[in-house]
Amino acid sequence: MDYPLIECVPNFSEGRDSAVIRQIADQIESVEGVRLLNVDSGKATNRTVMTFVGEPEAVCEAAFRAARKAAELIDMRRHRGEHPRFGAIDVLPLVPIRGITMEETSALAVELGRRIGEQLGIPVYLYEKSATREERRNLANVRQGEYEGLKDKMRHEEWRPDFGPAEFNERSGAVAVGARDFLVAYNINLNTTSTRRANAIAFDIREKGRIKRLGNPLTGETVRDEFGEPVWEPGSLKAVKAIGWYIEEYGIAQVSMNLTDIKQTPIHVAFEEAVERAAQRGIRVTGSELVGLVPLEAILEAGRHFLRKQKRSLGVPNEELIKIAVKSLGLDDLRPFDPHEKIIEYAMARGDDVRRLVDRTVKGFVWEIASESVAPGGGSVAALAGALAAALGTMVANLSAHKRGWDDRWEEFSNWAVQGKTQVERLLRLIDEDTDAFNALVAAYNLPKDTDQEKEHRSGQIQEATKNAASVPLLVMRETVKAMETVKAMAEIGNPASASDAGVGILCARAAVLGAGLNVQTNCSSIQDSAFVEKVLKEAEELTRLACAIEVDVLATVQAKFKK
Numbered sequence: 001m002d003y004p005l006i007e008c009v010p011n012f013s014e015g016r017d018s019a020v021i022r023q024i025a026d027q028i029e030s031v032e033g034v035r036l037l038n039v040d041s042g043k044a045t046n047r048t049v050m051t052f053v054g055e056p057e058a059v060c061e062a063a064f065r066a067a068r069k070a071a072e073l074i075d076m077r078r079h080r081g082e083h084p085r086f087g088a089i090d091v092l093p094l095v096p097i098r099g100i101t102m103e104e105t106s107a108l109a110v111e112l113g114r115r116i117g118e119q120l121g122i123p124v125y126l127y128e129k130s131a132t133r134e135e136r137r138n139l140a141n142v143r144q145g146e147y148e149g150l151k152d153k154m155r156h157e158e159w160r161p162d163f164g165p166a167e168f169n170e171r172s173g174a175v176a177v178g179a180r181d182f183l184v185a186y187n188i189n190l191n192t193t194s195t196r197r198a199n200a201i202a203f204d205i206r207e208k209g210r211i212k213r214l215g216n217p218l219t220g221e222t223v224r225d226e227f228g229e230p231v232w233e234p235g236s237l238k239a240v241k242a243i244g245w246y247i248e249e250y251g252i253a254q255v256s257m258n259l260t261d262i263k264q265t266p267i268h269v270a271f272e273e274a275v276e277r278a279a280q281r282g283i284r285v286t287g288s289e290l291v292g293l294v295p296l297e298a299i300l301e302a303g304r305h306f307l308r309k310q311k312r313s314l315g316v317p318n319e320e321l322i323k324i325a326v327k328s329l330g331l332d333d334l335r336p337f338d339p340h341e342k343i344i345e346y347a348m349a350r351g352d353d354v355r356r357l358v359d360r361t362v363k364g365f366v367w368e369i370a371s372e373s374v375a376p377g378g379g380s381v382a383a384l385a386g387a388l389a390a391a392l393g394t395m396v397a398n399l400s401a402h403k404r405g406w407d408d409r410w411e412e413f414s415n416w417a418v419q420g421k422t423q424v425e426r427l428l429r430l431i432d433e434d435t436d437a438f439n440a441l442v443a444a445y446n447l448p449k450d451t452d453q454e455k456e457h458r459s460g461q462i463q464e465a466t467k468n469a470a471s472v473p474l475l476v477m478r479e480t481v482k483a484m485e486t487v488k489a490m491a492e493i494g495n496p497a498s499a500s501d502a503g504v505g506i507l508c509a510r511a512a513v514l515g516a517g518l519n520v521q522t523n524c525s526s527i528q529d530s531a532f533v534e535k536v537l538k539e540a541e542e543l544t545r546l547a548c549a550i551e552v553d554v555l556a557t558v559q560a561k562f563k564k
Contacts, residue, residue, distance in 0.1 A: 004099035006056050006108070007344075008063050009183075009292060010092045012048045012070050013085050013173075015041040020073045021048050027065040033058035037347040038293050044247040046081030047090075049185065049292045053097060053348060056105075060112050063092055064119075067175065071120050076147050076173045082245045083256075084140075086147045087173030089116075091139060093128065094179045106130045106179040113177035117163025123154065123174040124163040130178035132162055139176055140241065147173045184262055184298065185291035188255040188274040189333050191284045198244025198253035204277045205255065205270070206242035209235040237273055239264040250334055254289070267294070268302040271329050287333020293344040299325045311410045313401035315394050315417020356432050379434035379473050379519045386480035386512035387427035392505030393486035394420030396494040403495050413494070416486055423483035427512075430476050434519075437472045441465040463528060470523035470536055473516035477543040480512040484550045491557045503558040506551050513547035 014020050021041055028036050034054035041048040052062060067089045074088035094112070096105040109130040117124040131137040135158070145153050151168040153159045160166045161174065190198055203210035212231040213220035223231040235242075239261035246253045255274055259265055275285045296318070303321030304314045306328040314321075322339050331337040340346045357365060357376055365384075369376055394417050400406060401413035444465040447458040487509060491502035520540045524533045 004056055004104075005053060005097040006059050006100060006105055007051065007053045007095040007097050007182075008059050008092070009049060009051050009095065010063060010066060011085075011090045012050070012066075012074065013046065013076060013079050013081065013088050013090050014070075014074050015046045015048050015081065016043050023073060024048075024066050024069050025050060027069045028052050028062045030065065031058050031062040034062045035348065037344065038341060040291050042083075042247075042291075043249045044081070044245075045083035046079060047083045047085065051293050051344075051347075056100060056108055059094070060108055063094075063112055064115055067092065067116050067122075068120055071122060071172045075171055077170060079147070082247065084143055084146055084243075085173075086143045086145070086150050087122070087175045089122070089172070089175040091127075091143075091176045092116075093177075093183070095182055096179070102129055102179060102181075109177050109179040113175075114163045116175060116177065117161065117165075120164075120172075122164050122169055122172045123161035123166070125174060125176050126162045126178050127176045128178040128180035133158075142176050150174055181261065182295065184259040184267060184294055186257045186259055186267060186270060187289040187291065188257070188271065188278075188285055189250070189287045189289065189330065190253045190255065190278060191286050192253050193246055193251065195244050195246045195253055197281055197283060198246070198255050200244070200281065201274060201277045201283070202242035202244045202255045202257075204235055205237050205257070205273055206235040206240050207238050208241070209233045236277075237265045237270060240270060252286070262295070262298050266301055266305075267298050268305045268325075268329065271302075285330070287330020289334055290331060290337075290342055293342060293347060296343050296345045299339075299343060302329060311407065313398045313410065313414040313417045315398055315401075315414060315419070315421040317421075357435060358428050358431050375438045376431070376435045377438070378515055379438070379476070380431045382473065382512045382515035382519065383427050383430040383434055383476045384512075385508045385515065386476055386483060387424050387431070389480060389487060389505045389509035389512060390420050390423035390427055390483035392501050392508070393483060393490050394424060396490035396498040396501055396505075397486065399498055400490065400493075400495040416489055420483065420486040423479055423486065426479045427476065427483070430472060430479065434472045434476070437465070437469040441469050466523055466526050467529070467532060470520050470527065473519035473523075474536055474540060474543075476516035477513050477520070477540060477547075480509050480516070481543050481547055481550075484509045484547060484554075488550055488554050488557075491554045491561075496561055499558045499561040503555060506554040506558075510547055510551040513544060517544050 012024060021039065025036060025039055028034060028050065034052050036050065036052045038051040039048060052059065070089050076088055094105050094109045096102055106129045110126060113124040113126055116122055125136060125142045126132050127136055127139050127142050136142050150173055154166065154168055209232050212223040212233045214223060225231055239259065241258040241260065243256055244253060245256055257270060259267065259270060271288055278285050300318060300321045302325035306324050307314050326332055326337050357380060360368065369381065397413045397417035397420055401410045401417060444458065444461040447461055448454045449458050484506065487502050487505040491499060494502065517540050520536060524537055527533050
């Protein structure tokens with residue numbers, strides 16, 4: 001999983017003709033190694049946002065093919081829509097996901113822009129991280145005047161395109177190509193049809209703000225600086241671009257935002273600010289809409305935010321956090337919100353060829369263990385036992401956070417629940433990692449051994465795979481001992497009615513640690529690196545001793561509570 005991965009999020013100026021949209025999408029899917037994650041079309045904006053990922057060369061090839069097909073099918077002379085645009089392919093950003101730097105991604109964007117300009121004859125402007133001039137860094141500046149103003153704009157030397165013909169392409173317009181950070185396109189739904197009111201809220205919020213005026217903010221005299229340029233009053237949120245528009249298909253006005261740095265301004269912060277600014281104008285926010293995909297953590301953090309406001313425990317499953325976020329932000333106001341279509345990590349995982357053990361039913365998992373297959377085996381079962389132990393500790397913490405009369409302690413127990421949830425997630429991952437490690441070991445033993453060179457290579461691979469097969473159960477031991485801290489705390493200070501649950505949890509944890517320890521020992525017996533073996537067995541012995549001691553303490557605590 002260390003190969004480089006980039007995302008491409010092209011915006012095409014067609015949102016109504018499904019046949020055209022499908023043909024463009026087909027071009028993306030025609031490239032091997034590229035996965036089309038999402039196609040998001042809007043009739044009022046007459047715009048489609050597509051999201052696809054893959055290795056850099058494949059993504060760039062898919063982007064070029066999509067651009068070529070869009071230039072063939074979309075005629076900007078007939079295009080009308082609410083969204084700002086200046087070309088059929090309008091904007092084509094590349095986003096580094098993993099294993100590649102922004103500088104490397106920017107170089108790819110430059111080469112892609114060059115290819116589009118030279119082979120398709122479309123004027124190309126490089127923007128964001130790939131911009132050749134500071135004034136072209138901001139997409140709004142590049143697109144200013146839109147398609148209708150592009151012919152006159154291109155007559156000025158400072159707006160000659162970076163690639164392609166320096167003349168107006170009447171059919172295709174121009175395209176902005178560049179590398180950028182992850183951007184979230186986010187719209188706030190309002191209970192008004194007034195674009196002017198929506199724009200007023202947008203100007204309040206967006207970083208750029210509005211032009212400063214004397215007296216009346218709409219009709220007053222513009223305040224200018226010493227050079228005669230208008231003075232701008234910044235808006236309330238950093239890294240936010242926003243405009244207001246009316247969406248005919250929904251019959252409402254929206255504040256349409258681009259959140260260019262969700263670490264500076266997370267989704268829930270933008271939503272809450274919009275709610276407040278709208279209320280000041282007698283307008284109510286009815287919900288919101290995500291265009292394209294969003295990182296999982298952004299939705300989880302929104303869920304945590306709203307749970308904090310309710311003084312509820314944050315250590316709940318991700319599915320619950322997502323549900324809270326969706327309902328609180330009103331993400332299902334206009335259409336159903338499917339996490340598997342809208343969250344990038346879920347969309348990328350969808351359709352994987354190999355089904356993970358943790359995704360099976362309890363019955364399916366148990367019968368898979370009972371089958372003639374040698375994996376999954378004891379290592380995965382030990383990881384599951386550890387996950388169950390952590391889950392029981394987390395459950396007691398969540399119940400304690402919501403216990404009547406303990407409202408002033410909700411945050412204390414929430415912190416324990418969050419810690420327990422972390423261990424649950426890590427141990428669940430180790431269920432599959434243990435089986436993967438075993439399968440890798442089997443694969444190493446199956447390597448050819450006909451020549452001396454092949455034998456040497458095979459021997460080295462077996463040793464490396466065996467070390468990994470010992471390291472994974474050692475991780476299970478570590479993570480389970482950490483989980484025992486939560487179980488122990490809940491046995492001592494948690495809801496007394498759940499003491500037996502803590503007791504079951506500690507028994508599962510001991511079984512997990514001792515069981516994983518057996519797997520460490522059996523694999524170490526085949527490892528030739530004596531220093532590695534000594535280090536691993538020493539840690540495993542210490543973790544076993546610690547787990548047994550904690551078990552004794554917790555069971556004593558639980559038994560004492562039964563006697564009260």
